[in-house]
Amino acid sequence: SFGDLASIALGELVVHDEHGLGKYRGLVKLSLRGVTQDFLHLEYGGGSLYLPVYRLGVVHRFVGGSPETARLDKLGGSTWTDKRRRVSAETKKMAEELLQLYAQRQALPGHAFPAPDVIFAEFEESFAFEETTDQERAIREVLADMQGETPMDRLVCGDVGYGKTEVALRATLLAVLGGKQVAVLAPTTVLVEQHFVTFSERFRDFPVRVASLSRFRSATEQKAIVRAIDEGKVDVVVGTHRLLSRDVRFNQLGLIVIDEEQRFGVV
Helix, strand or coil, rough: CCCCCHHCCCCCCEEECCCCEEEEEEEEEEEEECCEEEEEEEECCCCEEEEEHHHHHHHCCCCCCCCCCCCCCEECCCHHHHHHHHHHHHHHHHHHHHHHHHHHHHHHCCCCCCCCHHHHHHHCCCCCCCCCCCHHHHHHHHHHHCCCCCCCCEEEEECCCCCCHHHHHHHHHHHHHCCCCCEEECCCCHHHHHHHHHHHEEEEEEECEEEEEECCCCHHHHHHHHHHCCCCCEEEEEEEHHHHHCCCCCCEEEEEEEEEECCEEEE
């Protein structure tokens, strides 16, 4: 929703709870029963709607796609109602599938990693910065999840530069010290190389073997890395969707870290 009128730009597409997609055409003054009030002028297919400013809460930003190709809904038409009914049904189906998925996850036994040891403590001390309160909490909760009996599924959110990578590094080390391999999945080859450098530097003085798998590696190098992963000679592999290829088989995969650029998912 819009916090105030100043946050709505002239010509911006908006969504009304009852009437659907329209276009904001500005603020107008209208007199009703001798009382002059401010109204939002919203343009729709085949007509206009004048909404009192005190009902601003029923109007929301349009986030459904490209504004250039969006089609305005028609006042009094059934298009918006049909959309809401279809989305409601799809949302209900998705919720049911998620409930079933998480019920199955809860029923499956997870791998309980051992508690952090002396090597892990040394790694923590090698961190060049002081952990923020949120960072400490995220690390503590992730490590607690990994030591539990239930399979972990956690999302770590935060803006760039807020220390999510260090959270992933701590989780990675705990997994490796527990005898498991770690897959770090990134959406682009550039991010893969950035993470490869970061993980290699942080684990340089620790018993962790790091490799990367992307198009930046030659076919011969990729084949050798894939074989090393299968044989358990690589502890951590950073890669693009190449990690999901059929020829990539992990010896003892215990942790998947997914970088979505703005947040880390730890599975």
